[in-house]
Amino acid sequence: MMLLENRIAIVHGGSGSVGSAVARAFAREGATVHLTGRTRATLEDVAERIRAAGGVAHVDVVDVVDRDAVERHAAAVAERHAGIDVCFNATFNDDIQGTPLVDMAVGDVMQPVAKAVTSTFNVATAAARHMVDRGRGAILVMGGGREAIPDLGGSHVAWAAVAGLCRQLAAELGPHGVRVAWLLSPGSPNPGELGTGEAGTREPGTDGPGQDRPSQEEQDPEAGRLLLPRRPSYDQVANAAVFAASDWAATMTATEINLTAGAVID
Known part of the structure; x- marks a missing residue:
């Protein structure tokens, strides 16, 4: 049995290491996957891998900080397939790292915070409007940052802000049957230890x-x-995303999925 059979999934940041792994896993489990990003060539490479494995993938160039562009894309996907089932955000937050906070400019600290909150807000609300109409859906975000690690600039602040945004979205969307969760990973997962x-x-x-x-x-x-x-491999992160997107996680919302291999203890 495929866990996401006949589901429609959007993966923002679909050409990155995490996004591409998640897209391949969604397709493997039966979803039709729509990949977005800023560079068509790299997105097409991922889509071709999915198609070669027997999956279905579509590609669109979308800048997630452009709310109108995100709204248009979500509307087009929903119209094409009569809805959206899953939205996954794995876009990069433009972090500036390596300098202690006391030596950083406010703008450099706030840059990843603004990018993370804006991208998550844009993609989540755009997809949610179509999910609410059908009374179901899952919004998933790649997050991080509950460890205490120096010199990460605004990264931890950005991830904390995204977690707060996800909780707020979950509270408002839950009565409409839409779930929201974020995946916590210990830095960049290791693809080949x-x-x-x-x-x-x-x-x-x-x-x-x-x-x-x-x-x-x-x-x-x-x-x-x-x-x-x-740490988890990219494929292991992707498998967790499949679970979170599937009906097996039907009662999970406002939830952080801890994939830190024990770096963060709950």
Whole structure:
């Protein structure tokens, strides 16, 4: 059984590492996927991979900070398919990192906050209007940032603001059957840690008799702050997104999905 069979999904930031993995997973589980981003060529590369695997993908160039453009795209998708079932935002927040806050300009700190809140607000409300009409839908956002890590500029502030926005959206959209959740990841997920395959499973021959198993630090240089040996792979993040978008998560809203491998403890 495919978890997203006959669902219509929009993936904003569909050519990025997370967005493309989520788009492929949605298509694998039966969804028709609409990819958006600012560069058509990279979006088409992802779409071709989806089509080659037997999935259905469409591509549109959309700037998520342009509310009118986002609204037009959502309306076109909804008209084409008689609705929208899933909206996933994996767009980049234009972070400026590497400098202590005391040495940063206010504008540099606020840049990722403004981008994150604007993009999430635009894509979520545009999709929600069409979801409310049908009494169902799932809005998902890639988030992060409950660890205490220095020199990340406005990144943590941006993620905290997005979490607050998602809670507010969930409170207002819940009575209409629309769910809102955000995925918490420990920084950038590792797509190919030492000794692991793309989906995070150990490759044959890397952990057999007579072979040394890599240390936690060798598997993941940030493993010291994790409870598990490594951060999630992009495919593992995508699988969590599939679950969150599916009917298996029908009672989950205003919820953070913790994928931090124990870096954040709930």
